[in-house]
Amino acid sequence: MANVDKENMISVLDNFWKQCEDAQRLGKNIVVGLPINGIVLCGMGGSAFAGAILHSYLDFSVPFEVCRSYFLPKWVDHNTLVIVASYSGNTEEPLAAFKEARAKKAKIVGIAKGGKLEEMCIQAKAPFIKVPSGLQPRDAMGYLTLPLINVLQNSRIIKDKTGEIEDAIGALKKSHHENAKDIAAKLKGKIPVIYSSQKLECIARIWKCKINENAKTTAFFNVFSELNHNEIESYINPAKNLFVIIIEDKNDFDRIKKRMAIMKKLVQDSGIPVLYIKLSGDSLLARILSSVLLGSYVGYYLALENGADPTEVEILENFKKQLGTPIN
The missing domain is CATH 3.40.50.10490 (Glucose-6-phosphate isomerase like protein; domain 1)
Structure with missing residues (x-):
């Protein structure tokens, strides 16, 4: 097993409950001003899992959409909360959406381990949640989801979910x-x-x-x-x-x-x-x-x-190299 699982993914999965325990402490200092007429979470791959989970879990009183694209929905305006999620901080589609959100004067919150997204949030003076590095985006679901629940609670967009988060952490053990x-x-x-x-x-x-x-x-x-x-x-x-x-x-x-x-x-x-x-x-x-x-x-x-390393994403990385850096 160790010869195939070269980066010890099994430890990451076994400690997912600890990730969630740590993640529930993040984002508690961020409040988004009302009114909010809709919410869009921009992300790709594992970074978009947070949006999918929030969409299934929460009952919003305003439209909520997961945007897996370079372009925001047409209805986004200055009263829309746009959450830009990219674990690496360098995913081109959500970064493109960030620029559009800024042009539309939307209310932006970024979440990543750093990268260009952190730089863009600092430049735009937008709230940014910095999560720990060292994971594959698909394995960072706790870090990318639970801090956003905190932001939504703080902003009175949803009711307090602290008890349900604690219950979930217990179940994950x-x-x-x-x-x-x-x-x-x-x-x-x-x-x-x-x-x-x-x-x-x-x-x-x-x-x-x-x-x-x-x-x-x-x-x-x-x-x-x-x-x-x-x-x-x-x-x-x-x-x-x-x-x-x-x-x-x-x-x-x-x-x-x-x-x-x-x-x-x-x-x-x-x-x-x-x-x-x-x-x-x-x-x-x-x-x-x-x-x-x-x-x-x-x-x-x-x-x-299948005799495959569960962490490695060789084809995905090779594809990105062939795609090259986007033109700004």
Whole structure:
């Protein structure tokens, strides 16, 4: 295991609860002035996970959008909160969005380990949350998510979530090793397809990305009930090496749960194996973070099954070199 896991990702996953414990202390000094007519979180890859999690977890009274693009939504103006998230601080798409947000005089908050984003925030006199370095962006979910909850609380955009954060940290101490090993063994040589409700799209999306980046293999995701209006037909003639994972939350809408149950049988009848996971736990944040942590472990153990270093992202880095530095 040590020969494959060269950068000791297993330690990062085992200590995710400690990351969250540390992260909950960040961002407590930042207050964004009201009024706010909408919130946009700009980020890519693992840095956008924070936006996906916040979108699933929180009930906002204003529009909330995750922007995985160079360009902001057209509706952004001077009363919009634009959160620019880039773990490295150098991701070109959110940096481009930062410039547009500044031109529109939006209310900007940056979060990164440093880099150009920190410099731009200092220049613009925008609040900046500096998080610890030394992680892959996809493994920094705690550092990129919990400080933003603090900012939103401080700014009276959401209610206080301190108790739910503490509950989530406690839930993250539970071991996922054996369950993840078992799931990874089932997924070896398969193409995972992960389904969740639209409400909890963040879970299906993060599972898919963790399998892609950690295990270096193909995976896809979709959400109920959209997939019942198109993708369902693919099971008439499915690829033979699919493996479907359906993730149900205890608070999913009843009609969504019924769709999931019917879909499970339909997929199994087509000859494709299905793993049905039911999330439990007191708080929604605990269920979300525990589930994405399990997905991280699954990606990790599937990497070991594939003989791949779970941390290395060679193709991604080579692609960025070929792309070159953007012209300002």
